Amino acid sequence: MLNCSMVRIHRVSSNSNSSCSLLLKMAAQFMRKVVSNGTPLTRYYSSEVKKVTIIPGDGIGPEISAAVQKIFASAKVPIEWESVDVTPVRNPDGKFGIPQAAIESVNRNKVGLKGPLMTPVGKGHRSLNLALRKEFNLYANVRPCRSLEGYETLYDNVDVVTIRENTEGEYSGIEHEIVDGVVQSIKLITEEASRRVAEFAFVYAKENGRHKVTAVHKANIMRMSDGLFLHCCREAAQKFPDVKFEEKYLDTVCLNMVQDPGQYDVLVMPNLYGDILSDMCAGLVGGLGLTPSGNIGLNGALFESVHGTAPDIAGQDKANPTALLLSGVMMLRYMNLNKHADSIQQACFDTIKEAKYRTGDLGGQAKCSEFTNEICRKVESS
Amino acid sequence: YAGVPVDFEEVQMDPKSESNEDLEYAITSIRRNGVAIKGNIETGSMSRGVISRNVALRNELDLFINVLHCKSYPGVKARHKDIDIIIVRQNTEGEYAMLEHESCYVIVQQSMKVVTSENSERVARYAFEYAKKHGRKKVTTIHKANIMKLSDGLFLETSRKIAADYPEIEHSDMIIDNCCMQLVSNPHQFDVMIMTNLYGTIVSNVVCGLVGGAGLLSGKNYGDHYAIFEPGTRNTGTAIAGKNIANPIAMLNASVDMLEHLGHHYHADIINKAIQKTVNEDCIHTPDLGGQATSIDVVQNIVKYIQQTTKTSNCLNFNAQCRYLKCINIHTYIIISLTIR
Numbered sequence: 001m002l003n004c005s006m007v008r009i010h011r012v013s014s015n016s017n018s019s020c021s022l023l024l025k026m027a028a029q030f031m032r033k034v035v036s037n038g039t040p041l042t043r044y045y046s047s048e049v050k051k052v053t054i055i056p057g058d059g060i061g062p063e064i065s066a067a068v069q070k071i072f073a074s075a076k077v078p079i080e081w082e083s084v085d086v087t088p089v090r091n092p093d094g095k096f097g098i099p100q101a102a103i104e105s106v107n108r109n110k111v112g113l114k115g116p117l118m119t120p121v122g123k124g125h126r127s128l129n130l131a132l133r134k135e136f137n138l139y140a141n142v143r144p145c146r147s148l149e150g151y152e153t154l155y156d157n158v159d160v161v162t163i164r165e166n167t168e169g170e171y172s173g174i175e176h177e178i179v180d181g182v183v184q185s186i187k188l189i190t191e192e193a194s195r196r197v198a199e200f201a202f203v204y205a206k207e208n209g210r211h212k213v214t215a216v217h218k219a220n221i222m223r224m225s226d227g228l229f230l231h232c233c234r235e236a237a238q239k240f241p242d243v244k245f246e247e248k249y250l251d252t253v254c255l256n257m258v259q260d261p262g263q264y265d266v267l268v269m270p271n272l273y274g275d276i277l278s279d280m281c282a283g284l285v286g287g288l289g290l291t292p293s294g295n296i297g298l299n300g301a302l303f304e305s306v307h308g309t310a311p312d313i314a315g316q317d318k319a320n321p322t323a324l325l326l327s328g329v330m331m332l333r334y335m336n337l338n339k340h341a342d343s344i345q346q347a348c349f350d351t352i353k354e355a356k357y358r359t360g361d362l363g364g365q366a367k368c369s370e371f372t373n374e375i376c377r378k379v380e381s382s
Numbered sequence: 383y384a385g386v387p388v389d390f391e392e393v394q395m396d397p398k399s400e401s402n403e404d405l406e407y408a409i410t411s412i413r414r415n416g417v418a419i420k421g422n423i424e425t426g427s428m429s430r431g432v433i434s435r436n437v438a439l440r441n442e443l444d445l446f447i448n449v450l451h452c453k454s455y456p457g458v459k460a461r462h463k464d465i466d467i468i469i470v471r472q473n474t475e476g477e478y479a480m481l482e483h484e485s486c487y488v489i490v491q492q493s494m495k496v497v498t499s500e501n502s503e504r505v506a507r508y509a510f511e512y513a514k515k516h517g518r519k520k521v522t523t524i525h526k527a528n529i530m531k532l533s534d535g536l537f538l539e540t541s542r543k544i545a546a547d548y549p550e551i552e553h554s555d556m557i558i559d560n561c562c563m564q565l566v567s568n569p570h571q572f573d574v575m576i577m578t579n580l581y582g583t584i585v586s587n588v589v590c591g592l593v594g595g596a597g598l599l600s601g602k603n604y605g606d607h608y609a610i611f612e613p614g615t616r617n618t619g620t621a622i623a624g625k626n627i628a629n630p631i632a633m634l635n636a637s638v639d640m641l642e643h644l645g646h647h648y649h650a651d652i653i654n655k656a657i658q659k660t661v662n663e664d665c666i667h668t669p670d671l672g673g674q675a676t677s678i679d680v681v682q683n684i685v686k687y688i689q690q691t692t693k694t695s696n697c698l699n700f701n702a703q704c705r706y707l708k709c710i711n712i713h714t715y716i717i718i719s720l721t722i723r
Contacts, residue, residue, distance in 0.1 A: 153567070154461040170495070175532035181499035185533035189491045218580070221434055225493040251587040255615060258566055258591035272526075276559050276584055283563030 049078045050335065053105045055086055057115025059309025060319035065115050067321040067372040068328050071347075074376040077332065077340045082109060086117070110300035111335060113328055116309045138295035138302060139193060140200045141166045141274065144330070145281040145291055150353030151362055155284045157262040162281055163204065164274020165197040165229075166295060171271045189225040189270065191232060198229075198236035200296065201268035205243045212244040213237070216253050216269040216277065229270055253277070257284070282306075289361050292326035294334065301334055303327040313360075317367045320359040322348065325375075347378035385692060386641065386649045391415060395423050395435065405435055409442050418610045419640050421633065439610070441474050445603040446501055447508050448473040450586050450614050457662030458594035458671055465593055468518065468574045470509040471582025472537075473603060475501055497533040497578065502540035508604075509541075509576045510548045520573040521545065523555040524581050534578070541576055562588060590615050595670045597629025598661075600636035602643070609643055611636040626676045629668040631657060634684065656687035 056065040069081055084102035106112055140163055147158045172188040198215075205213050215233040219226040230247060237245035250273055256263060257277070261284055267277060282291040288307040295302045305323035313319060325348055332341035351357060357374045358364025393411050395404040412418045423435045439445075450469040454460060475496045506523075513521055523541040527534040538555055545553035556564070558581050564571060565588050577585060590599055599614035613632035634657055641650035660666050660683045667673025668680060 155566075171529050173529075175530065177532060181536075183497045183532045183536045185495045185497070185530050187493040187495060189493070191490070218583075221437065222493045225491040228491045251583050251615060254584050254587035255591040255596055258588050259595065272580075276562055279559035280562035280566060280588070283566040287563065287567070 049080050050111075051080045051082055051109045052331070053102075053109045053112040054081050054083050055102075055112060055114040055117075056083060057309065058118040059116060059311045059314040061115030061117075061309060063315070063317065063368055064305070064319050064321035064324045065113075067368060068113070068324050070372055071325060071344060071375050071379065072328065072340075075340050075344050075379045077337065077344075106300070111331060112300070112302045113324070113331055114302055114304040115324060116305055116307055118309050137167070137299060138297035139165065139167050140197050140296045141278070142204065142294045142296065142330070143278045143282070143291060143306075145278075145285050147285050148290060148352055149349065150355055151286050151290070151358075153284065153286050155261055157260075158281065158284050160257075160261060160264050160281050161204070161208075161210065161266045162274060162278040163197065163201045163266060163268045164278060165193055165270050166274075167271075168193050169271030171275075187222070187225055187270075187272075189228050191228060194229045194232035194270075195236065198233040198268060199239070201233075201266060202236050202240040202243055205266045206240060210243070210266045212246065212265040214253070214264055214267050215245070215247045216250055216267055216273050217247060218250045218273075220249065226270070233268060254280075257281070287361070288323065289320050290322050290326075292323060292330050294327065294330045296334075301331070303331040303334075317369055318360050319368045320361050321368060321372060322352070343379055343382050344375075347375045347382065350378055351375050386646065388641075388644070388646075402438075405438055409439065412439075412443060412608055412610065416608055417640060417644060418608075419633075419636055420610055420612050422613065440603060443605055443608045443610070444474065445605040445608060445610060446472065446474050446504055447604045448582065449512070449602045449604065450589075450599060452586075452589045452593055452599055452614075454593050455598060455658075455661050457665050458598070458667070460592060460594045462569050462592050465569050465589065467569065467572045467589055468512065468516075469582060469586050469589065470505060470512065470574060470576050471586065472501060472505045472578045473582075474579075476579030495530075495533055495578075495580075497536050499536060499540055502537045503544060505576060506541040506544040509574055510544055510551060513551050513574045514548060518551070518574050520552045520554065522561075522572055522575050523553070524558050524561050524575055524577040524585065525555060526558050526581075528557060537578055558584070561585065565589065565592065587615055595629070596632070597668065597670045598631050598635070600632050600639055602636075602639050609640075611640045611643070626678060627669050628677050629670050630677050630680055631661065652688055652691050653684070655691070656684040659687050660684050 054065055054069070056062045065083075072079060082105045084105045086102050142161065142163050144161045145158055146160075147153070147156050168188045168190060170185070170187045172186055174186040174188065175183065177183050201213050204210070213233075215230055217226040217230050219230050233245070233247070237243070250269075253264070253267070254277075257280065261281070267274075269277065278293075279288070282288050285291065291306060293304055293306045295304065305327055307323055310319065325344070329341045329345045329348075332338070332344070351371065351374050352362070355364065357366040357371045359366055359368060359371055391411055393404070393408045395408060420439075423439075448469075448471045450471070452465060452467045452469065454463055454465040456463070475498060509521055512518070521541075523538055525534040525538045527538045541555075542553065545551070558577075561575075562584065565585070569589070569592055575585065586601070587596075590596055593599065596613070596615040601612055601614040603610040603612065613636060615632075634653065638650045638654045638657070641647075641653070660680060664683060665673070666675045666680055666683050668675055668677060
C-alpha cells in the first residue's frame, strides 16, 4: 500500500496572494532569460566533466537530491553539480525574485534535475510548474512506466512510455466567464507544437528501440483540434516507416490499459489526456514515488520527480529517492552517458528486487540513507 | 420469452450518410415515445460540419445525465473484485460542446469547453438525490480545478454548494489524474462519482476495464422528459461485428434498466436473474471475457432461464416481436430477437 503522502502533487501554500503572483512573474522573467540564449542543444561527445544544474526543491527534496548526488558520485559519473535554489529572495532593489545565480546556472548548463517544488493552489494564477514549462519551451514530457520486479502490483507487464505535449492544449490557461453562471475554457492546438511533439515521439521510439507509437485522441468529438494533432502525427509517421503507428480513441486506450497494459508501447497525446494517462500508468506500476519524468525543450531539458514534497516525512530520512534517481538516469541517457545510466539503473532495480532495503512507501522499514548506501555498494561492485 | 409488454419502434441510422435525416427521424420518434434503447452509433463522416450523432442525440433531447452503475460480476475474472461504483456524468456540455474554431489557416485550432452553473447544479442535485435514495454514503467530485480554475472551479463550487444540503452524505473531491491512479490501485474507496463529460469518458472506461470489459455494463441517459438506455462504454465494436462473438450482456442490461424505468419490475427481475445466472454461475462468456461462447450461446442460455421462470408463474401471452434501435455499419450488427410463441 503506497504511502499517500508521496502521491500528493498539489500543495496549499501559506503565502499570500500577492507574493504568489510575484513569484510567477519572477518565474516568467527567469525563464525568459533562460530562453534568450538561443544556441541549440548539441549532444555531449567529449568525456570532460559536465555541469548540471540541480534544484533540490522543498520538503523531502533536499534529502533525495543528496541521495542521488551520492549515488552518482559512487558511480563516478563525470558530472559536476551546480545546486540552485529557486525560492524567491529579496533582490538588491528590494523586490522578491528568483535568484540571478539560478537563472544563469540553468542558462549555462542546459540540463537540469529538479526535486519537488511547493506550488500554491488558488484562483487567479497558474502553477509554478506550468509557468516553467511554458517559458522554457519544454514541449514534450516523457514518462516511462515500467513494472518493477520485486514491487508487486496487480499489473506486472507494464512497459509503456507516455509522451505528452507540454505547452498548450487544454492547459492553455485561457478561460472566461461569458455571463454569470456560464464559463468557457479554451483548448488550443497548434500545428507547430503538435508536429514538434509527434516528431519527438518517433525519434524517441527509434533511439530507444521501441516498436510502436500510438496516438491517443478524441477526434470523433473534437474534430478540428484533435484532428489537427492527429494529422501532424500521421505526417511524422511517414517520415519513420520502420516504427509502427496506430491511432486509438482515448476511451479505448483507457479500457484496454487497465485490462492489458502490455499491448501499448509509446503513447503520444495532447496535454490533458497525457496528464491523466501518464498518472494512470504511474498508478499501474506503483505510484508517483517510483516514476521518473523528463521534460524536453528546444533549449535544454529538465528532469524531475513528479511526486509531492511530502512535508510530513521531510527531514526524517524516510523518503524514497527512486523517482528522482530514475529521472537522473533518464538525464544521463539524454547526455549520452549510457554506461553509467545502465549501471545505476540496474543497481536500483536490484535493490528493490532483493527487498532487503525498502523504504516505507514500498512496504519496507529501511531508511533513505540505508537504501542509498545499498545502491552505492552495488554500483561500486559492478 | 419473458412476456414483456413492450412494443418496439425500430429506427436505422446509416453511418455513411452525410445528411441529418436519419437523426431527425430518430429524434422525432424518441420524442413521441419518451424512452429508447440504442446501440452506439458510428458517425462515418469525419468532416467538420457533421456533428457526432450520439452527441447530437443527447444535446437535442437534453439528456443531461449519464449514469453508469459499475458492479463487478463474481463470475468474471478481473484484477479487482467487488467493485460497486456509480458514475454520474454531465452529458451535454463540457468538452463535448462541439464548438470549434480555426484561426490562422488550419495551423491553430481552438476547441471550447463550456461549463454552466445550471447544468452543474442539475448533475450534482441528481447525484445526491440518487445517493440518498439508494443509501450511498459518499459522493466524490472529480475535476481539474487547479489548472482549469474557472470552468472546473465552477463545477466544483456548485457540487460543494449542493453537498451542503445533504449533510448525511460525505462529499469529497479529487483531481482527475490522482483519481485514475487511485482507481487502478484501490477502486473500493469510491462510491458515487460526479464529473464533467470528458472525465466521465475516461473514468467510465477505466472502471469498465477494471470490472472486466466493455461488453458488460449499461449506461442510462436521463433528461427531464426522455430517457435513453445504451451499452455503457459506447463502443461500436466494428472489428468484431457480424462474427457472432459480440457480448450481448451490455445491451441486455440496458434493456433491464429500461424495464425498471418503465416500472415493469417483474419482467426486469426475470431477465436480470437470468443474466446473473448465465454470467456468474454457468460462466458462459464470450471471447472478450476470456471465454469461448458465441453471442447466440449467451442469449440462448438466458432464454432458457427465462423460460424456466415463466413456466412456474402466471405469464401473459403476448405476441411481441422485439428488436432494438441499432447501428448499421458496413458489416452487420447485434440482433437480439425475442419472440413469444
